[in-house]
Amino acid sequence: MNTKLYFLAGLVLSAAVCVSAAADASAKSDKLRFSGTVVDGSGKAVPGAVVELYQYGQGFPAAGAEMKPEQTVTTGENGAYEFRSPASATVIFARKADLAPAWASYWRPQADVTEEQLMLTTPGSITGTVVDAAEKPVADALVYVTTAYCETPADGGGVRSGYLSRMPDRDRFSVRTGADGKFRIDGCPTNAAMDLEVRKTGKVLRELKRQYVGPDTMRARVGRSDVRLVLDDAGTVEGKVRSQESGQPLADVTISLQRQESGSPVAGPEPARSAADGTFRLADVGPGSYRVQARFGTNAVPDFVAEAVSINVEAGRTTRDVEIVATKGGFLEVAVLGKEDRRPMPQVNINVFKEGYQAGQFTGSDGLVLLRLPEGQYQVAGYRENSRADQVSGSVEAGKTNRVELEMKQPSRISGTVCDAAGEPVAGIQLRVVPVYRANVGMVKTDAEGRFEFPWNPQQFGGQNNVCSIVARDVIRNLAAAAEIEEGATNIDLRLEPGLTIAGRVEDVSGKPLPSATTTLYFWSGNSGDSFDSKPAKADAQGRFEITALPPGRRYSVHATAKGYGSGNSQIQSADTETNRLELPTFTLAVADRKLAGQVLDADDKPVSSAWVNIYGPGQPSGSMRSDDQGRFRFEEVCEGRIQVSASSQNSYGSVSAEAGDTNVVLKLGVNQSFSFQEAPRRASLKGKLLPDLATVGFPADSAPAGKPILLCLFDIEQRPSRRFTRLLAEQHDALRQKGLTVLGLQAAVVAAEVLKEWKDASSPPFPVAQLAVKDDKTKWAADVQSMPWLILTDADHRVTAEGFALEEIEAKLKETSK
Numbered sequence: 083m084n085t086k087l088y089f090l091a092g093l094v095l096s097a098a099v100c101v102s103a104a105a106d107a108s109a110k111s112d113k114l115r116f117s118g119t120v121v122d123g124s125g126k127a128v129p130g131a132v133v134e135l136y137q138y139g140q141g142f143p144a145a146g147a148e149m150k151p152e153q154t155v156t157t158g159e160n161g162a163y164e165f166r167s168p169a170s171a172t173v174i175f176a177r178k179a180d181l182a183p184a185w186a187s188y189w190r191p192q193a194d195v196t197e198e199q200l201m202l203t204t205p206g207s208i209t210g211t212v213v214d215a216a217e218k219p220v221a222d223a224l225v226y227v228t229t230a231y232c233e234t235p236a237d238g239g240g241v242r243s244g245y246l247s248r249m250p251d252r253d254r255f256s257v258r259t260g261a262d263g264k265f266r267i268d269g270c271p272t273n274a275a276m277d278l279e280v281r282k283t284g285k286v287l288r289e290l291k292r293q294y295v296g297p298d299t300m301r302a303r304v305g306r307s308d309v310r311l312v313l314d315d316a317g318t319v320e321g322k323v324r325s326q327e328s329g330q331p332l333a334d335v336t337i338s339l340q341r342q343e344s345g346s347p348v349a350g351p352e353p354a355r356s357a358a359d360g361t362f363r364l365a366d367v368g369p370g371s372y373r374v375q376a377r378f379g380t381n382a383v384p385d386f387v388a389e390a391v392s393i394n395v396e397a398g399r400t401t402r403d404v405e406i407v408a409t410k411g412g413f414l415e416v417a418v419l420g421k422e423d424r425r426p427m428p429q430v431n432i433n434v435f436k437e438g439y440q441a442g443q444f445t446g447s448d449g450l451v452l453l454r455l456p457e458g459q460y461q462v463a464g465y466r467e468n469s470r471a472d473q474v475s476g477s478v479e480a481g482k483t484n485r486v487e488l489e490m491k492q493p494s495r496i497s498g499t500v501c502d503a504a505g506e507p508v509a510g511i512q513l514r515v516v517p518v519y520r521a522n523v524g525m526v527k528t529d530a531e532g533r534f535e536f537p538w539n540p541q542q543f544g545g546q547n548n549v550c551s552i553v554a555r556d557v558i559r560n561l562a563a564a565a566e567i568e569e570g571a572t573n574i575d576l577r578l579e580p581g582l583t584i585a586g587r588v589e590d591v592s593g594k595p596l597p598s599a600t601t602t603l604y605f606w607s608g609n610s611g612d613s614f615d616s617k618p619a620k621a622d623a624q625g626r627f628e629i630t631a632l633p634p635g636r637r638y639s640v641h642a643t644a645k646g647y648g649s650g651n652s653q654i655q656s657a658d659t660e661t662n663r664l665e666l667p668t669f670t671l672a673v674a675d676r677k678l679a680g681q682v683l684d685a686d687d688k689p690v691s692s693a694w695v696n697i698y699g700p701g702q703p704s705g706s707m708r709s710d711d712q713g714r715f716r717f718e719e720v721c722e723g724r725i726q727v728s729a730s731s732q733n734s735y736g737s738v739s740a741e742a743g744d745t746n747v748v749l750k751l752g753v754n755q756s757f758s759f760q761e762a763p764r765r766a767s768l769k770g771k772l773l774p775d776l777a778t779v780g781f782p783a784d785s786a787p788a789g790k791p792i793l794l795c796l797f798d799i800e801q802r803p804s805r806r807f808t809r810l811l812a813e814q815h816d817a818l819r820q821k822g823l824t825v826l827g828l829q830a831a832v833v834a835a836e837v838l839k840e841w842k843d844a845s846s847p848p849f850p851v852a853q854l855a856v857k858d859d860k861t862k863w864a865a866d867v868q869s870m871p872w873l874i875l876t877d878a879d880h881r882v883t884a885e886g887f888a889l890e891e892i893e894a895k896l897k898e899t900s901k
Contacts, residue, residue, distance in 0.1 A: 114191055117164040118198030120157050120176045120184070127161030128202055131178040135165045151175075173246065176200040182271040185232065187244035197617055201234065206272040208302045210309025211263045212280055219263025220313055223282040226256035227267065231297040232274045233708075243297070275300040275692065278311060285313035286368040294810055297708070298692045298731050306711070317395035319364040321404030323356045323376060325386065331360025332386065332408055335376050339364065342371035342392065369397045373438070376406045382443065387411045389456050390438050409456060413483040414476050416451045418464050421491040426450070430466040430490065434476070435820065452483075461820065462486055469493045473820070496567065497535040498574040500528045500554050503561075507532025508578065513554045515567070516605055517612035526552075538567070549608030554578065555631040564633035566607065581631040582659050586666035588625045588642050588650070590673060595625025599644040599671070603629050606637040609853065618643075635660050647671035648701045648721040674703050674719035678740060680747025682713040682729045689713030690751060693731035699724060702742075716745075765866040768874065768882040778860040779828055780852035786824060789878050791899065793823045793892070796830035796864055796872040807871040808847060810889055815848045821896060825849040830864045830872075832857055875899065 120131040134151035153165050165174070169191055177183040181202035188195060212220045229247040259265045270276070275297035280287045288311075292299040302309045319339070323332045338353040356362045373390040386408035393401050414434065418427040426449025433442045436458050443451045445464075455478045464471035469490055476486035500511045513526040513534055526536045553564045554576050561578035588599035600618035604611035621627045621644075632638070638654040650669035658664060682693040693709040697717055702725045709715045709729070720742045727749055728737035734751035768774075773794070776786055786792050795811055797804035808827060818825050827849055857865045867886070874885040875895050883899040 113166045114169050115164065115166055115194040115196065116172065116174055116188075116191075116198070117162070117194075117196050118174070118186075118200060120161045120163065120178075120200045120202060122181070123201065123203040125201075127157075127159065128178060128181070129157055129159045129161060131157045131161065131163075131176050131200075131202065133157060133163040133174065133176045133200070135167055136173040136175065137167060137170045173244070174198065174200065175246075176202060178202055181205065182269060184271060185244055185246055186242070187246070203272055205269045206304040207266055207268045208270060208276065208278075208304055208309055209264070209266045209307040210302065210311060212259045212265065212282075212311045212313060213263055214285070214313050215315070219259070219261070220282055220285070221259055221261045221263060223259045223263075223265075223280050223285070223313070224256055225259060225265045225267070225278055225280050225311070227276050228279045229277040229295065229300070230271075230274050231276070231300060232271055233297060234273060270304040272304050275303045277301050278309070280311050280313060281366070282313055283366065284316055286316040286366050288312040288314050289368065292732065294806065296806070298694060303692055303708070308711070314368065315398040316366040317369060317397060318400040319367055319372075319374065319393065319395060319404060320400055320402050321362055321374065321391075321406060323360045323362065323388070323406040323408060326407045326409040331358075332356060332378075333358045333360060335360075335362070335378055335386075335406070335408070337362045337364065337406070338375050338377070339367065339372045340375055340390070342373060367395050369395055371395075374404055374406065376408065378408065383413075383452055383454050385410075387454050387456050392438075410481065411454050411456045412478040412480050414453050414455050414460065414462075414478050415483060415485040416445070416453065416462055416464075416476075416488060417485065418445050418449045418451075418471060418488045418490055421489040423492075427466065427490055427492075430464045430471070430488075432488075433463045433465070433816075434460050435463075436460045462488060463816075463820065464488045464490055465816075466490065466493075470819075493537040494572070495535055496538045496552075496571060496574060497533065498552075498576060499532045500534065500563070500576045500578065501532060502578050505577070508556065511554050511556060511578075513552055513576075514614065515550055515552050516607055516614075517550065517610040528554075538571075549610075551605070551607040552576070553605065553614070553633060555581070555614070555633075557631040560630050562631045562633040564605075564636060579634070580662050582634040582661065583628055583630045583663045584632060584638065584640065584654070584659075584666065585626065585628045585663065586640070586642075586652070586669060588621050588627070588644060588669040588671060590647065591670055595621070595623070596644045596647060596671060597621055597623045597625055598646075599625060599627070599642055599669070601627050601629070601643075601669075602641045603632075604639045604641070605632075606639065609855070611639060632659075634662065640666060642669040642671065643703060644671055646719055647674050648703050650701065672701055672721040672723075674721050676720050676722055676742035677716065677718055677745060678720045678725060678727070678742060678747065679714070679716040679745040680727070680740070680749055682709045682715065682731070682736075683748060683750050684731075684734065685750070685752060687750075690729075690731050690734075693729045693751070695727065695729045695749070697725055697727050699726045765862055768863065768885055771882055773874070773876050773880045773882055774863045775860075776826070776852070779830070779854050779864050781826065781828075781850065785826060785850050785852075786880060788880075790822060790824045791878050791896075792826060792874075792876045792880060793818060794826045794828060794874040794876075796828050796867055796870055796874070798831040798870045799829060804871045807889070812847050812849070814889070818892070823896075827851040828864060829853040830867070830870060832865075 120128045122128050133155050135153040137152055155163050157163055172188045172191060173185055175185040182205040184200040184202050186198055212223045214220050231245055233243045257265045257267055277300045323335045325332055333356055335356040336353050354362045354364050371394050373392055375390045376388045378384040378386040388406050388408045391404055393404055395401050416432050418430045420427055428445055428447045428449055430445045432451045434453055439456055441453055445451050457478050457480050460476050461473055462476050463473045471488035471490040474486050477484060500508050502508050509528055509530045509532055511528045526534050528534045550567045551564050552567060552574060555562045556578060560581045562581035563576040563578050565574050565576060588596045590596060599621040602613050602618040604613050619627050619629050635656055636659055637656045640652045642650045648671050650671055652666050682690040684690050690713045691709055691711045695707055695709055695715040697705045702721050705717050707715055722742050725740055725742055727740050727747060729749045736749055736751040738749050740747045797808055799805055815825055827847055832854055854861055873887055874882060876882050877899050884895040887895055
């Protein structure tokens with residue numbers, strides 16, 4: 083029953099995200115360097131490890147398709163690996179016999195990734211039982227891993243994570259249950275959570291009720307021995323595909339299911355193909371409502387099209403006589419033209435949709451797309467490089483070709499030149515636009531003539547004093563330059579000058595140097611801070627550190643940490659950096675010789691397993707871990723004094739202040755993202771009132787266009803539920819726009835800007851985001867909600883119709899608004 087588990091797959095990304103990443107990557111000619119070392123659990127180099135690089139190229143891999151590595155190397159005695167590859171969604175995966183695999187994933191890498199450590203540890207296992215609805219064991223059921231999520235400690239505290247999915251070669255990481263229904267999957271990384279699937283004729287795995295897929299919602303964590311998988315009776319779908327024009331059956335048509343309520347594809351069963359008589363059969367389908375969809379061949383313009391058919395599947399029953407009526411339909415030619423120059427625009431992602439049907443394709447070099455569609459009225463949208471075309475309507479008539487035009491504004495671009503002190507252009511200088519989480523312009527490097535260029539979309543920024551800067555550094559020659567990106571800027575020239583060096587020393591309370599210390603430097607632009615480097619600077623044997631090639635006359639902050647000790651911070655004002663060298667006051671870190679332990683409970687005082695627990699506070703180390711099966715957590719190294727402990731699990735969040743040394747901390751999760759609150763909000767309801775002036779919380783005047791309803795999300799990025807919620811909102815942004823909504827986001831708690839660093843590895847949200855600068859009477863409406871995240875919906879007149887509801891309730895709230 084045991085098997086060795088190899089994970090050879092890619093990132094868990096939606097098709098739209100992958101296409102977007104692929105389109106962005108195709109526009110970049112530079113290749114990135116991915117390098118690092120494969121080590122074992124003790125940190126020693128692992129020779130002979132196989133390291134593979136996977137990338138998403140032109141689109142999302144088809145269901146069931148085996149991902150193949152694009153590059154493979156075997157480590158030598160030093161355990162090192164290196165790849166050169168385009169800037170695209172990337173997975174680096176390492177494996178060696180008798181060790182658990184390890185991987186790192188990068189959604190949109192913006193610069194070289196170096197010094198990555200992939201740790202191959204002693205393998206763990208997942209053990210459990212498969213039972214039916216009557217709790218009887220199910221023998222000879224196939225159990226396999228579909229998705230894995232690993233978590234590894236990051237320098238300076240926190241955790242890095244990576245997804246894997248679409249496992250190829252299923253036989254190598256699947257097992258069959260014994261007569262007692264038990265299974266065991268070996269070879270798993272002990273720092274991973276995994277989703278499992280089960281195949282058994284006539285049965286289907288009972289779905290988890292969850293709003294997202296993450297490590298705290300997956301079915302199993304490695305090391306668990308009590309995983310219980312319940313199978314329900316499955317239904318069957320039978321039907322036939324025929325031509326409307328001829329009435330003849332159509333063979334070799336691909337039939338798949340999509341969930342009605344979520345619009346997401348179904349994990350199982352595999353798509354079916356119609357037989358010679360046009361019949362098809364989908365077995366082992368879970369109960370629920372679905373759309374049956376048909377795909378005709380692999381040509382960009384198929385010979386037939388068919389609208390989706392809505393069905394309902396019941397457990398243990400067959401849904402019969404599902405009829406897919408294929409038609410020749412009509413053609414819709416979509417032309418995308420530049421708004422300013424009327425030139426054709428290639429590589430625009432076109433989305434055409436109406437109730438029950440949706441299609442999409444990229445424009446060619448002529449800016450055109452030809453789509454065969456069923457008759458009807460469609461909405462047509464286009465997207466490319468952070469630019470969106472104005473949505474238009476188009477009609478499709480049988481046997482005819484109709485044409486619509488989309489006008490798309492060319493994305494703004496900023497160009498410039500980097501020169502040295504003598505005015506000579508400097509080639510190969512890598513530039514960084516900070517803060518990265520706002521700009522997200524990717525890798526920028528000067529060409530042979532010292533020139534650079536990147537797309538710029540200032541509308542994606544909101545809030546007061548949200549300024550981005552462009553920074554050029556020549557670390558080898560200790561030269562640097564920086565400039566703020568002013569409104570309307572199209573050209574920025576930078577002249578390198580002698581760089582600033584920030585130096586200091588890290589020691590313990592007795593004055594002994596801490597050579598294990600690391601320091602992270604943050605460059606401040608406006609009210610936002612961001613780090614230059616993915617790796618902190620390390621102190622030498624005397625506890626000293628130096629960070630060179632910094633633009634002088636700018637504001638910085640430095641955060642120092644050391645294993646077994648607390649932390650220290652230093653704020654550096656721009657007036658103090660008008661020099662070439664700045665010596666900071668010594669960082670004195672307290673020893674972390676106390677323990678902190680406790681238990682995470684839900685609202686019913688039941689233990690919460692796999693909750694994400696964080697510790698933080700002035701002078702304290704930062705730490706993160708998962709609660710165990712009994713909801714317990716334990717941090718071995720905290721400093722004397724008060725420390726803040728927070729926890730989140732799925733949709734709930736809680737925090738408590740504790741004393742170091744306390745081993746019985748009780749942390750109760752009391753904020754539920756379902757927004758079913760029993761208590762009254764801390765401020766009066768806005769329902770029925772005009773939305774307060776958004777300028778009071780930092781939004782530009784044109785953020786809320788007249789005549790359009792608004793969906794405003796209030797959040798606090800210091801809270802994990804808020805960070806997760808904004809990701810979900812970003813994923814649904816296109817669908818919400820298609821409903822006519824203007825989506826806005828507001829950081830509604832006053833926070834130090836460095837906490838925004840948690841967003842730096844994510845893409846900028848597709849909607850404008852503002853930040854609350856001060857809490858006063860004018861902003862109380864946003865700052866004093868019951869909890870965050872918090873949604874506010876208005877009608878077209880900007881009068882609030884609902885607030886404090888869940889993301890999945892938007893459809894219902896919109897219908898209520900339109901009444």
